Amino acid sequence: KNISLPFDANQVNAVCQDSQGLVWLGTRRGLYSYNGYDLHEYQDERHLDLNQIYAVVHVNLDREYLCLGTGRGVKWFDLTDECIRSPYPHSEITKAVRSLAVYGGYLWIGTLDNGLKRMSLTDGEIEDSVLDEGKETTIYSLEPTDDGLFVASYEHLSRYDEKTGQRRTIRLYGSGKRMVNSLLYDKEASCVWVGVKGCLYKYDVATEEVVRYIEVPGISLKT
Secondary structure, X not given: OOOOOOHHHOOEEEEEEOOOOOEEEEEOOXXXXXXXXXXXXXXXXXXXXXXXXXXXXXXXXXXXXXXXXXXXXXXXXXXXXXXXXXXXXXXXXXXXXXXXXXXXXXXXXXXXXXXXXXXXXXXXXXXXXXXXXXXXXXXXXXXXXXXXXXXXXXXXXXXXXXXXXXXXXXXOOOOOOOOEEEEEEEOOOOEEEEEEEEEEEEEEOOOOOXXXXXXXXXXXXXX
16 A cells, blocks of 8 residues: 655655654655554754754654654654653754664764764753764764664765674774765574675674675665
């Protein structure tokens, strides 16, 4: 069954389901909800910067929120009254956002050209997540697991260890940089699947072994 969106919103970048079962769609032109029957567009002339939404995550604080990663930063959508309202009015991310994840008491924020940041869900304090080796720009994907947070960037694959508070690079092959597009945690197999251009890797969480799993020359594995 196809769910038809308006032509200017037909690129869907993110899908998220809230605690009531409502499905939310982040599109290239705004936020939509889908209840299984009808599509509803959220409109607010005060927040036209919601036109391009790249990431959506559900956050439970004193109220329920959708955290939206947009081309103009992070926006908070209060699900109680469907208004844009930040629980942290003095903390703001205005850089373009490409990925979001909730992990270890933080909202992790992958930006377009400013690396990885994190916001404390306790007080809204924002800090950079420093990579032990090298620098990074665009963060394409964030994947929480039982053993850390995996980060896919333009330059590296890396892993944040909650116990040590450190994040280090995982070498996929030899030396040098490798753009990582997508990640998927496979809990049953205790591995993370890693999509890059031309190849699918399998990373064993326990042994830290990297296996070049499938070759797909000329094709980028985006999701």
